[in-house]
Amino acid sequence: MVHQEAAKEVVPLMTPYKMGQFQLSHRVVLAPLTRCRSYGNVPQPHAALYYAQRATKGGLLIAEATGVSTTAQGYPETPGIWTPEQVEAWKPIVDAVHRKGGIFFCQIWHVGRVSTNELQSGGLAPISSTDRQISPDPESWTVYSKPRRLGTEEIRGVVDDFRRAARNAIEAGFDGVEIHGAHGYLLEQFMKDSSNDRTDEYGGSLENRCRFAVEVIDAVVGEVGAHRVGIRLSPFVDYMDCVDSDPVALGNYMIQQLNRHEGFVYCHMVEPRMAIVDGRRQIPHRLLPFRKAFNGTFIAAGGYDREEGNKVVAEGYADLVAYGRLFLANPDLPRRFELGAPLNKYDRSTFYIQDPVVGYTDYPFLEDDSNSKESGTQA
Numbered sequence: 001m002v003h004q005e006a007a008k009e010v011v012p013l014m015t016p017y018k019m020g021q022f023q024l025s026h027r028v029v030l031a032p033l034t035r036c037r038s039y040g041n042v043p044q045p046h047a048a049l050y051y052a053q054r055a056t057k058g059g060l061l062i063a064e065a066t067g068v069s070t071t072a073q074g075y076p077e078t079p080g081i082w083t084p085e086q087v088e089a090w091k092p093i094v095d096a097v098h099r100k101g102g103i104f105f106c107q108i109w110h111v112g113r114v115s116t117n118e119l120q121s122g123g124l125a126p127i128s129s130t131d132r133q134i135s136p137d138p139e140s141w142t143v144y145s146k147p148r149r150l151g152t153e154e155i156r157g158v159v160d161d162f163r164r165a166a167r168n169a170i171e172a173g174f175d176g177v178e179i180h181g182a183h184g185y186l187l188e189q190f191m192k193d194s195s196n197d198r199t200d201e202y203g204g205s206l207e208n209r210c211r212f213a214v215e216v217i218d219a220v221v222g223e224v225g226a227h228r229v230g231i232r233l234s235p236f237v238d239y240m241d242c243v244d245s246d247p248v249a250l251g252n253y254m255i256q257q258l259n260r261h262e263g264f265v266y267c268h269m270v271e272p273r274m275a276i277v278d279g280r281r282q283i284p285h286r287l288l289p290f291r292k293a294f295n296g297t298f299i300a301a302g303g304y305d306r307e308e309g310n311k312v313v314a315e316g317y318a319d320l321v322a323y324g325r326l327f328l329a330n331p332d333l334p335r336r337f338e339l340g341a342p343l344n345k346y347d348r349s350t351f352y353i354q355d356p357v358v359g360y361t362d363y364p365f366l367e368d369d370s371n372s373k374e375s376g377t378q379a
């Protein structure tokens with residue numbers, strides 16, 4: 001007998017997957033997205049609605065980059081997780097996601113030199129691996145300040161900030177943490193040779209440049225357990241003047257370091273910038289060697305749509321695919337992918353504004369999904 005289901009299209013993105021101890025019902029992950037709506041670095045009640053809208057039973061959400069200390073901020077109104085007040089403020093947000101059956105990781109972050117004196121308490125210089133400033137970009141809204149090179153003996157304190165942030169995230173109820181080791185922020189400022197000009201044991205060789213990131217990984221794993229830790233890396237990306245002359249060696253070295261920790265949950269990697277091939281934008285798909293070398297779950301991100309996501313999951317290039325802009329604009333993205341439904345367009349002008357609703361919780365759900373907006377019963 002032929003069941004009706006047999007005729008249904010198999011959507012690889014919508015197939016279940018076991019990520020460590022977490023049973024996921026599909027492969028569509030919310031990428032971490034800074035939204036600049038956490039006034040005074042404290043997450044706000046409107047974030048509970050925003051994340052709950054995007055939560056599904058067995059779906060993985062990664063929270064926006066969340067500062068580990070007072071020196072960690074580089075953008076206005078970004079959340080933190082270093083004070084008891086911040087931990088308390090995260091709790092109802094995490095609860096809202098859990099009530100819908102979602103799995104929620106907190107991305108823990110230090111911007112390093114991607115900051116300004118104005119954003120630092122006491123008007124101090126931002127900290128970094130180097131005292132070299134990011135070259136001012138005429139198209140950018142910000143000129144980042146000249147940083148202060150961290151002294152060797154100060155680095156242990158920053159590692160401890162990550163450790164405390166991880167512990168706080170678990171206390172707030174998060175299922176795990178994602179260490180932000182990507183996009184030119186502090187960890188990458190140490191890792192990549194364009195931004196690390198140190199002569200101590202944190203500079204020079206690849207091993208030395210990765211030492212700080214590895215110490216953070218070890219500290220966070222020691223604090224909350226490898227089964228609750230993932231990391232985001234972007235060896236090929238060149239944001240914020242952070243470029244490495246040998247991204248493949250860098251990625252491979254970091255994967256080896258992750259593999260030392262049995263059960264390390266996931267490695268989340270960002271594709272290089274989209275390449276233009278025959279006039280069409282194409283994802284470069286350079287991550288396969290890392291995916292093959294890594295023992296845990298591999299998440300790919302950067303420019304994916306439904307078709308590309310299905311393809312990489314079907315081919316085994318990635319276990320999960322993280323979606324940024326599409327998930328931002330489509331709170332019910334997994335459902336739309338399941339149905340092959342049309343997508344809302346994202347509005348770039350509202351990405352980073354401070355409005356608690358506009359461009360945040362007001363993107364429409366599929367019209368036929370009558371009960372998803374507040375109570376959310378979709379699978």
Ligand SMILES: Cc1cc2nc3c(=O)[nH]c(=O)nc-3n(C[C@H](O)[C@H](O)[C@H](O)COP(=O)(O)O)c2cc1C
Nearest residue numbers: 031032033034064065301302303304323324325351
């Ligand atoms: C508004 C916005 C905020 C972002 N914030 C973060 C962030 O906090 N942490 C991070 O690792 N990446 C951040 N990213 C990068 C995204 O996670 C993602 O890698 C990027 O948007 C590419 O994926 P996409 O093509 O699916 O949008 C941000 C991107 C956007 C558009």
